Amino acid sequence: MAEGVVFDLGYQRHEGPRLGRRGALRALVYDGLRRVFGLRRKLRRKVMPFLLVAIAVLPALFFVAIGVIAGEFDASATLFGHPEYFDLTGAIALVFCALAAAELLVPDRSAGTLAVYASRPLTTLDYLAGRAAALAAVVLGFLYLPHVVLFFGRAWVSPQGFGTHVVDNIEILWQTALGSAVYMVAFAAPAFLVAAFSSRIAVSAGVYLGVMTISGPTSRALVDAGFDPLGLTALQHHPGYVKDWIMGSSTRTWIPEDAGFDAWVSLAVIAVATAATFAVVVARYRRSA
Amino acid sequence: MDPVVTATGLAFAYGDIVALHGVDLEVPPGLIGLVGANGAGKTTLIRLLLGSLQPARGTITVMGRRVRDEVLEVRAHVGYMPEGPCLPPDQTAADFMVYAAQLGGLPIRAARQRASDVLTLVGLHEERFRYMGEFSTGMEQRAKFAQAIVHDPDLVLLDEPTAGLDPEGRVEMLDLVTRLDEFGINAIVSSHVLTDIERTCEWVVMLDGGRVLRSAPLTELSVAEEVELQVLDDPGRVATALRGAGAEVTVDGTELSIRHPDGDPFEIVRDVLAELGDGMRRLGSRRTTLEDIYLGGGNDG
Numbered sequence: 001m002a003e004g005v006v007f008d009l010g011y012q013r014h015e016g017p018r019l020g021r022r023g024a025l026r027a028l029v030y031d032g033l034r035r036v037f038g039l040r041r042k043l044r045r046k047v048m049p050f051l052l053v054a055i056a057v058l059p060a061l062f063f064v065a066i067g068v069i070a071g072e073f074d075a076s077a078t079l080f081g082h083p084e085y086f087d088l089t090g091a092i093a094l095v096f097c098a099l100a101a102a103e104l105l106v107p108d109r110s111a112g113t114l115a116v117y118a119s120r121p122l123t124t125l126d127y128l129a130g131r132a133a134a135l136a137a138v139v140l141g142f143l144y145l146p147h148v149v150l151f152f153g154r155a156w157v158s159p160q161g162f163g164t165h166v167v168d169n170i171e172i173l174w175q176t177a178l179g180s181a182v183y184m185v186a187f188a189a190p191a192f193l194v195a196a197f198s199s200r201i202a203v204s205a206g207v208y209l210g211v212m213t214i215s216g217p218t219s220r221a222l223v224d225a226g227f228d229p230l231g232l233t234a235l236q237h238h239p240g241y242v243k244d245w246i247m248g249s250s251t252r253t254w255i256p257e258d259a260g261f262d263a264w265v266s267l268a269v270i271a272v273a274t275a276a277t278f279a280v281v282v283a284r285y286r287r288s289a
Numbered sequence: 290m291d292p293v294v295t296a297t298g299l300a301f302a303y304g305d306i307v308a309l310h311g312v313d314l315e316v317p318p319g320l321i322g323l324v325g326a327n328g329a330g331k332t333t334l335i336r337l338l339l340g341s342l343q344p345a346r347g348t349i350t351v352m353g354r355r356v357r358d359e360v361l362e363v364r365a366h367v368g369y370m371p372e373g374p375c376l377p378p379d380q381t382a383a384d385f386m387v388y389a390a391q392l393g394g395l396p397i398r399a400a401r402q403r404a405s406d407v408l409t410l411v412g413l414h415e416e417r418f419r420y421m422g423e424f425s426t427g428m429e430q431r432a433k434f435a436q437a438i439v440h441d442p443d444l445v446l447l448d449e450p451t452a453g454l455d456p457e458g459r460v461e462m463l464d465l466v467t468r469l470d471e472f473g474i475n476a477i478v479s480s481h482v483l484t485d486i487e488r489t490c491e492w493v494v495m496l497d498g499g500r501v502l503r504s505a506p507l508t509e510l511s512v513a514e515e516v517e518l519q520v521l522d523d524p525g526r527v528a529t530a531l532r533g534a535g536a537e538v539t540v541d542g543t544e545l546s547i548r549h550p551d552g553d554p555f556e557i558v559r560d561v562l563a564e565l566g567d568g569m570r571r572l573g574s575r576r577t578t579l580e581d582i583y584l585g586g587g588n589d590g
Contacts, residue, residue, distance in 0.1 A: 010471075010472075011406075011410065011468075011471070011472040011473075012406065013441055013472075013473060014395060014399055014403060014440070014441035016395075016396065016399050017396060018365060018393075018394040018395065019394045019395070019396060020361065020362075020365055020394045021361050021394075023391060023394045023395070023396065024391070024392045024393070024394055026391075027388060027391035027392050028392065031388055040380070040381070040384050041379050041380065042379060042420070045379060107377055107379070108377075111374060111375070111376065111377045111378060112371065112373050112374040112375040112376075113375055113376070113377050115369065115371040115373070115375045116369075116371075116375050116389060116392070116436060117392065118339060118341045118369075119339055119341075119364060119367065119368065119369030119437075119446075120364055120365075120389075120392040120393055120394075120440075121361040121362070121364045121365040121393070121394055122361070122364075122392070123360075123361070
């Protein structure tokens, strides 16, 4: 009987293809997605993100379940149409953004891993774009998933039949997608900015949530005192106002609206603030490189 | 053979503090030592090689590619082990190595294979599923070394690879560095521990105050050119006779260091002792160490 033989293959050079910058960027984005949800990390890193997703989706499942039991989905009875659902998930999305942005940027700096990125075929801009893309993807998914569940759940219990309901209400899918994108940009950009300057995840999340939460009442007080232009500082209110504009709804009175601004102004504020945020973050990372 | 690194008139300053003063350098393939005290400019030079700093003046070429023009191509073929921490504590060694290989441009399948191979190579195969936050300093250094070579670079930059290691860990790390040559990977090893460089490298670049003191093969720097003699009787009498025969002599107690620029110092010692009839306790060649050269301002050897 032949005995086992151990072959010392020594060091093998990599003779295959190298994907360069494209491959590095793709790996960076995938790593970001895994990191936010704590995948391939300790159990405790998974608890918060999945708990928040569950909290965001559960109401949609609940309304669908009621529909299944009652045999029909009664939107007016539940008071929760798609526009209102944005208001429900908005606060949870803030917490999710705070944690996700901090998780994406802070550990790389505190653990010194930026030195590894600096030795790979990636520019500073690539690194930040990769992290921002991961953040955008998870936050967009977080915001849009409940609407998809709600929409197809309604279609499932619709007396008109699934197909007819989907075809008749198809505009809801793109409207909610667009609304989710607006919320994503408006919430994720400031979270990214704060995370870029923080040395601890808890501090980053705390500062972001504090600023976003306090901006509403502060802005309201200033508008009430007659400083209407400062209605634009109500950071949390811009995406809701734009969402109502997109969906043709009016779920509440938004501060920029009270201050006399049109919804497109809120959209412009979001766009300008996001561009400025990214420029500041790039400058911060280039200076510390 | 083409040089691995070529620098011409390379200058860099942090504000008013000049880190490199117009460095001209040509480094051959192999294991290269980069020595110098803290603040000599070692880390600055490494960061210029990686393209993470831009020189104020001059050009720098790595593996035939100008860093300024082809920085990403350079980085795809260069590995870097930083002096400080660089490992995410909440990731397992296996996961991080796969990721580090992918960041280096390797496709996922090759990245997985190489991560496994490299962790075995550095002796972390058994620990590959442990979170790196639980690693000892020795394991951390080996994991840092592994991430630097996991994407199979042509050149690896090792910044103080033995920092913080105990004697056993230091020997293991130096063995790994020495093996890079057999893998076909060039290495620039930055260290202020001169004995580490003497043990691992074939060529040494000495930096001091942002200037290159020496750049030469180690064998050339450490040739036996001086003998040490310990006499039984009056060292002064022997020293005088040696000087009379044309030797340069320094006396320290009963020990004499003898150089003879025009001939073999052993022969002149033999002749002088025979002529005086004096006895000796010990006679041997004095090997010039990097420390001697460094402390002598790079002019010895």
